Amino acid sequence: MASVVRTLISWHERGSFFLRRARIIAMSPQIFKPFRAGLALLCAAAPITGAHAFESYRITGVAAADKLVVREEPFDGGKLSDWKEIASLPADTKDVLGTGRSKSVGAQRWFEVVVGETRGWVNGKFLEAGDPADLKTETFSCSGTEPFWGVTLGPSKGEYSDPESKTKLTTESVQPSTARLFPLLYRLKDASGQKYQATVSRQSWCSDGMSDYDYAFEVLLSNDEVFQQGCCVINR
Missing domain, CATH: 2.30.30.40 (SH3 Domains)
Incomplete structure (x- = not known):
């Protein structure tokens, strides 16, 4: 039972507590039988758009x-x-x-x-x-903190910035996950040949930790020197 509780706490921290609990309930009815009625009421009361932003x-x-x-x-x-x-x-x-x-x-x-x-x-x-969309041709504006930084990811070009400089980037490829529209994997390089790789994925919540806004997209950005996580909007 202790291992089950630890598992539930882990899922809660990852932002998908109720959905994953529903799966466990279906698999282990004897353990979670007392929670069924309450969970059903919560799921029925939750509006479709109450938990996610979309494109x-x-x-x-x-x-x-x-x-x-x-x-x-x-x-x-x-x-x-x-x-x-x-x-x-x-x-x-x-x-x-x-x-x-x-x-x-x-x-x-x-x-x-x-x-x-x-x-x-x-x-x-x-x-x-709305219906899921192919976002390969869209441009994402992403940013993070500690220290402050930002990256623009487009189908042909991008830009990385921090408090000290801005670096123009060329997009070499935009690759969706196999047989899916998302996540998107960007491969980029700057004028010196430095390679960058960024993965944009859809999240329940991505928080920048500095404002009251929440974001539906997260970026993981890396090159030979840094690995950074931030939140994104579609730059429309």
Whole structure:
């Protein structure tokens, strides 16, 4: 029993506690029988978009004659004068572009979306995940801390930066995982021939540790000298 408890704690720290517990329940009904009813209620109550940001969404829960407001900043409730509307989307919109960034405000989670040339925020209760997309042609903007650094990863070029310098990169290849759209493996080099390798993967949460934002994408970046982890958005 002690080994089972240690396993549950490990899964919780990796951010997928309830999903993995469900698998254990199915495999070991005698051990976890008392948890079944509560777990079922939790899973049923959780909104589809409550735990993840995505690269695309569909609008849900908006009356046909209405439009979904896109706000300048994530702000829950308040008077109309307290927040700024920067765009609106028809109720039947099925391809709302996301950046992968989100923020929890009160009891609601808000998601950053792109409408034309404008970035804004939509309440997650009006969004559901769109179809998985091939992101090889997109550009990711990633960053990390301790020390502060950033990397841009595009299909043909990129850039690595830290507080002291910026280094232009050439993308040699972008390779998805075998038979899947994700993760993406980038192979890059700078003007001196230094090789870089970056893997962008989808995560439940990636936190930069410095802000209130959460991110759907994580990067692991390495060259001959460093190995760094950071969070990413799609630069749309």
